[in-house]
Amino acid sequence: MGRGQATTLFRVCSSKNNVSRVRVMLSNRYFHSVRKLDECVSEENQFSTPFDVSRREFSTSLIDMVRFRYHSENTKFAEYDIVKARTFSSLVENGGSVDDGSACKSNMVDADAEQENGISSVDSVDDDRIEIDGSDEGGIYVSNSSESECDNNEVDSNDIARFQQLSASDPVELYRELRNAEKGSKVKRSDCDKLREVFHLFSNSGWAANQALAIYIGKSFFPTAASKFRSFFFKKCPADVAKYLLSLGPSEEANKFLFPIFVEFCLEEFPDEIKRFRRLIQSADLTKPHTWFPFARAMKRKIIYHCGPTNSGKTYNALQRFMEAKKAIYCSPLRLLAMEVFDKVNANGVYCSLLTGQEKKHVLFSNHTACTVEMVSTDEVYDVAVIDEIQMMSDPCRGYAWSRALLGLMADEIHLCGDPSVLNIVQKICSETGDELHEQHYERFKPLVVEAKTLLGDLRNVRSGDCVVAFSRREIFEVKLAIEKQTNHRCCVIYGALPPETRRKQANLFNDQDNEFDVLVASDAVGMGLNLNIRRVVFYSLSKYNGDKIVPVPASQVKQIAGRAGRRGSIYPDGLATTLHVDDLDYLIECLKEPFEDVKKVGLFPFYEQIELFAGQLPNITFCNLLDKFGENCRLDGSYFLCRHDNIKKVANMLEKVQGLSLEDRFNFCFAPVNIRDPKAMYHLLRFASSYSMNIAVSIAMGMPKGSARNDAELLDLETKHQVLSMYLWLSNQFEKDVFPYVKKAEIMASDIADLLGQSLTKACWKPESRQSGKPKADQKEDGYKRPRSLIKAYEKKKQEKTSSEKFSA
Numbered sequence: 015m016g017r018g019q020a021t022t023l024f025r026v027c028s029s030k031n032n033v034s035r036v037r038v039m040l041s042n043r044y045f046h047s048v049r050k051l052d053e054c055v056s057e058e059n060q061f062s063t064p065f066d067v068s069r070r071e072f073s074t075s076l077i078d079m080v081r082f083r084y085h086s087e088n089t090k091f092a093e094y095d096i097v098k099a100r101t102f103s104s105l106v107e108n109g110g111s112v113d114d115g116s117a118c119k120s121n122m123v124d125a126d127a128e129q130e131n132g133i134s135s136v137d138s139v140d141d142d143r144i145e146i147d148g149s150d151e152g153g154i155y156v157s158n159s160s161e162s163e164c165d166n167n168e169v170d171s172n173d174i175a176r177f178q179q180l181s182a183s184d185p186v187e188l189y190r191e192l193r194n195a196e197k198g199s200k201v202k203r204s205d206c207d208k209l210r211e212v213f214h215l216f217s218n219s220g221w222a223a224n225q226a227l228a229i230y231i232g233k234s235f236f237p238t239a240a241s242k243f244r245s246f247f248f249k250k251c252p253a254d255v256a257k258y259l260l261s262l263g264p265s266e267e268a269n270k271f272l273f274p275i276f277v278e279f280c281l282e283e284f285p286d287e288i289k290r291f292r293r294l295i296q297s298a299d300l301t302k303p304h305t306w307f308p309f310a311r312a313m314k315r316k317i318i319y320h321c322g323p324t325n326s327g328k329t330y331n332a333l334q335r336f337m338e339a340k341k342a343i344y345c346s347p348l349r350l351l352a353m354e355v356f357d358k359v360n361a362n363g364v365y366c367s368l369l370t371g372q373e374k375k376h377v378l379f380s381n382h383t384a385c386t387v388e389m390v391s392t393d394e395v396y397d398v399a400v401i402d403e404i405q406m407m408s409d410p411c412r413g414y415a416w417s418r419a420l421l422g423l424m425a426d427e428i429h430l431c432g433d434p435s436v437l438n439i440v441q442k443i444c445s446e447t448g449d450e451l452h453e454q455h456y457e458r459f460k461p462l463v464v465e466a467k468t469l470l471g472d473l474r475n476v477r478s479g480d481c482v483v484a485f486s487r488r489e490i491f492e493v494k495l496a497i498e499k500q501t502n503h504r505c506c507v508i509y510g511a512l513p514p515e516t517r518r519k520q521a522n523l524f525n526d527q528d529n530e531f532d533v534l535v536a537s538d539a540v541g542m543g544l545n546l547n548i549r550r551v552v553f554y555s556l557s558k559y560n561g562d563k564i565v566p567v568p569a570s571q572v573k574q575i576a577g578r579a580g581r582r583g584s585i586y587p588d589g590l591a592t593t594l595h596v597d598d599l600d601y602l603i604e605c606l607k608e609p610f611e612d613v614k615k616v617g618l619f620p621f622y623e624q625i626e627l628f629a630g631q632l633p634n635i636t637f638c639n640l641l642d643k644f645g646e647n648c649r650l651d652g653s654y655f656l657c658r659h660d661n662i663k664k665v666a667n668m669l670e671k672v673q674g675l676s677l678e679d680r681f682n683f684c685f686a687p688v689n690i691r692d693p694k695a696m697y698h699l700l701r702f703a704s705s706y707s708m709n710i711a712v713s714i715a716m717g718m719p720k721g722s723a724r725n726d727a728e729l730l731d732l733e734t735k736h737q738v739l740s741m742y743l744w745l746s747n748q749f750e751k752d753v754f755p756y757v758k759k760a761e762i763m764a765s766d767i768a769d770l771l772g773q774s775l776t777k778a779c780w781k782p783e784s785r786q787s788g789k790p791k792a793d794q795k796e797d798g799y800k801r802p803r804s805l806i807k808a809y810e811k812k813k814q815e816k817t818s819s820e821k822f823s824a
């Protein structure tokens with residue numbers, strides 16, 4: 015979306031969304047509070063009637079928000095059927111029980127919140143006969159039993175009748191009564207302690223903290239508000255209310271009883287805090303994303319979902335329509351795939367340009383473009399658009415790019431290619447956007463056959479046309495080394511850190527039947543985008559490190575990778591899949607049998623304009639904190655999640671020390687393609703940003719390597735160098751060209767390094783090193799080939815043990 019268009023539209027939409035948000039609140043029955051809230055927060059006072067609109071969710075911190083249910087099975091007075099008709103503002107309709115307070119662990123006053131809101135700290139209780147809350151007048155007094163007004167803890171029938179009345183009473187009335195009371199009642203020390211426990215539980219209640227968000231009491235302010243409420247209550251509490259609370263004790267019922275009174279108290283006591291928090295929440299509104307693209311909404315779009323497993327001809331058919339169209343765009347998940355389509359389409363005589371973060375190849379007279387999905391323009395009108403691998407809408411990090419393309423593309427016909435996992439959610443989105451959805455279902459050209467024999471744990475059983483899949487760079491080189499040492503096969507290598515050009519060359523080398531490279535060793539990077547002559551996919555392992563621990567490879571990924579075997583048109587049209595170890599075979603079969611999981615949510619991420627709007631509410635905080643706050647406070651509709659942005663935050667953190675970058679510059683730098691685990695690449699990014707901030711021409715400052723790599727350290731160095739150049743090129747496309755004057759040089763260097771990487775891989779026969787330490791792992795055997803073992807069995811066993819021990823302890 016063009017910046018200007020996005021800004022204007024976003025402002026329009028954000029004000030629309032404000033209306034809907036308040037409508038949601040009004041759809042609850044707690045009219046009074048909401049009306050008061052309106053008075054309190056809205057100058058225009060335009061939302062005074064209830065509407066019935068769909069519900070919203072806050073994002074990360076509010077995932078478990080529950081709705082107050084006034085009827086509790088556990089209530090002490092259930093037999094009188096009186097626990098009803100207590101209503102209050104709430105956003106979420108989903109049922110659920112009051113939680114255990116985990117969302118709000120402490121009732122200590124949040125010092126920052128106190129400062130922020132200009133509120134002094136919590137009052138304290140002294141010892142014997144000292145009134146609570148420092149007032150001689152009107153507090154609940156700790157008294158000896160003779161003076162106590164509710165010292166008789168026995169509940170008689172009169173009490174029950176009164177309790178019944180209290181629990182069903184209008185909280186507004188009750189609050190007024192409390193507010194107008196001259197003085198609170200006197201209670202025994204033990205009762206006073208019990209009341210304190212009641213309020214302690216209330217302040218710690220995650221449920222109450224969540225519910226309070228509905229009246230714009232933020233989580234950081236909730237403990238302060240709760241402690242002020244406690245002080246107020248202790249000052250004013252009449253005997254019967256105290257007795258009722260004592261009878262409830264610290265419990266969910268007590269929380270439910272107190273909450274609506276708390277709401278009244280907050281609306282009256284904290285109008286400024288509420289206004290401020292409401293503005294903050296409004297500026298982090300990601301609800302109704304389909305309304306962000308009114309021009310796309312104005313079009314009558316036809317969406318064709320090509321739905322099926324890998325190797326079923328989905329992309330082929332969509333590309334036929336792409337090539338026939340007058341003006342068309344193809345959105346790819348990878349640079350590599352965009353390049354493939356660019357080459358293929360031009361070879362078919364249709365002029366096509368290429369657009370990725372790193373390269374813009376404009377072909378004269380072209381009306382067709384192959385681009386990476388992040389680069390797609392939502393400002394241009396097309397006849398046909400193709401969005402490949404649409405299931406990536408649910409990708410935790412990059413999903414937002416697919417969601418944006420689907421919601422925002424201005425094309426008469428949009429072809430989505432992917433597995434069925436997002437079909438339901440696409441149907442839902444289309445019903446919101448008003449687009450016409452057509453489904454085309456596909457079957458695999460030839461079924462994939464599982465080879466039950468496996469490789470029996472021995473890489474010497476590898477055959478020509480095999481693709482051995484491993485899930486780490488280290489394993490890939492170990493496997494290559496072992497195969498080349500113990501057999502006559504030569505291996506090509508494909509993994510994510512290699513430049514797309516190098517991956518393509520390795521793929522061509524493997525596909526070409528006239529050379530000795532007949533085995534491919536690859537990571538999951540092989541799962542998408544390459545047409546390969548694979549006869550059999552062999553899983554070296556089916557577990558991988560997820561950045562935290564070893565976990566089984568998800569079934570969807572196993573399917574995607576296994577599906578690479580036996581492509582139509584390749585020399586092996588019948589595909590086989592197997593594992594290295596017999597132990598892993600069951601898991602492979604299970605994964606292949608498993609139906610595609612139905613995705614419930616797809617990704618979103620704010621545009622720069624949204625972040626800018628939000629930043630206006632929180633001046634003087636770092637960009638990294640701003641992202642955190644946005645994550646905490648943003649609201650999303652039920653079909654969306656906020657994409658993970660840990661990497662962006664890491665970069666934001668590093669760039670904090672760079673002075674003179676505007677918010678927009680920071681935002682853009684944070685999306686640069688950098689491997690955050692590579693200190694050298696991070697250093698160069700910091701250098702680029704520093705030069706840019708000083709308006710100094712950004713230099714490459716990196717020498718060209720002398721030749722191909724002779725060991726793994728040199729190979730890693732080539733990979734890093736290529737990544738840095740790729741980052742330079744990416745930045746040159748985001749920022750003013752004249753600040754990045756060495757684009758041509760960077761392109762030439764990148765291309766030369768990609769060649770060197772290719773040459774290095776063909777002769778690579780060394781042990782892999784870790785990127786961090788640069789040293790081989792200690793458990794590495796000297797002869798280079800340690801017989802691998804299956805982790806799936808161990809994992810399953812551990813899981814079983816855990817389940818049975820849980821059962822046992824239950």
Ligand SMILES: Nc1ncnc2c1ncn2[C@@H]1O[C@H](COP(=O)(O)OP(=O)(O)OP(=O)(O)O)[C@@H](O)[C@H]1O
Nearest residue numbers: 323324325326327328329330331431545581582583
């Ligand atoms: N009608 C066809 N005529 C000739 N070749 C075809 C036809 N349909 C598909 N193919 C070829 O079959 C192979 C697989 O097709 P395609 O890439 O479209 O499958 P896909 O379902 O999109 O798989 P993936 O999701 O793995 O990309 C490709 O090499 C493609 O060129």
